[in-house]
Amino acid sequence: PQGALSQSPGNPQFGHEHDIKEALRGAGLTEMYTYSFVSRQDISRAGLDPDRDALALANPLTSEMTHMRPWLGISILKAVADNQKSRDELNLFELSSEYHPRTGELPDERQKLIVTYGGREGREGAHFYSVKGVAEHLASMLALPSFSYEKVVATAGAPWVKHYHP
Numbered sequence: 001p002q003g004a005l006s007q008s009p010g011n012p013q014f015g016h017e018h019d020i021k022e023a024l025r026g027a028g029l030t031e032m033y034t035y036s037f038v039s040r041q042d043i044s045r046a047g048l049d050p051d052r053d054a055l056a057l058a059n060p061l062t063s064e065m066t067h068m069r070p071w072l073g074i075s076i077l078k079a080v081a082d083n084q085k086s087r088d089e090l091n092l093f094e095l096s097s098e099y100h101p102r103t104g105e106l107p108d109e110r111q112k113l114i115v116t117y118g119g120r121e122g123r124e125g126a127h128f129y130s131v132k133g134v135a136e137h138l139a140s141m142l143a144l145p146s147f148s149y150e151k152v153v154a155t156a157g158a159p160w161v162k163h164y165h166p
Contacts, residue, residue, distance in 0.1 A: 032079055040056075076114050097111055
C-alpha cells in the first residue's frame with residue numbers, strides 16, 4: 001500500500017519540555033535523571049512529613065526507595081551532596097515529576113523543574129544571578145504572562161533554605 005502518513009498533533013507539553021531542556025543545556029547546565037523514589041529519611045531531612053506529605057510504596061525496592069518523591073529538591077540536594085567533593089562546579093537541572101497524596105485516589109503527579117548552581121563562585125551571589133538569568137530567559141521563551149521573585153525564609157517546614165543565598 002502507498003499513501004501519506006497522517007501527522008499526529010502531538011502533546012504540546014512535550015514540545016515545551018524539549019525547548020526548556022535545550023535552553024538549560026545551552027546555559028551550561030547538566031540534566032539529571034533520578035529515581036522517583038526516595039527514603040523516609042530523605043523526606044524528613046527536607047522538612048517534610050513522610051506520613052502526611054508523601055506516598056509510601058506497598059512493596060519498596062530497597063530501604064532507600066520507600067516513598068514516591070514529593071519534591072524534586074530531595075533528588076537534587078542528594079546529587080549535590082554526593083558529588084560536591086569531586087567537582088568544583090555543579091550546575092544541574094531536572095525536569096520530572098513530583099507525587100502528592102490524594103485521599104482515596106491515585107497520586108497527584110505534577111511536572112516540575114528544579115535548577116541549581118553550586119560550587120565555587122567567582123564573586124559572591126554569582127550563582128543567584130545565574131539562576132535568575134535562566135529563570136528570566138525561560139519566562140520570556142515560554143511567554144509567561146507574569147513573573148516575579150520572592151525571598152524564601154528558612155522555617156521549620158523548610159530547613160533546607162539556610163543552605164542557599166542570598
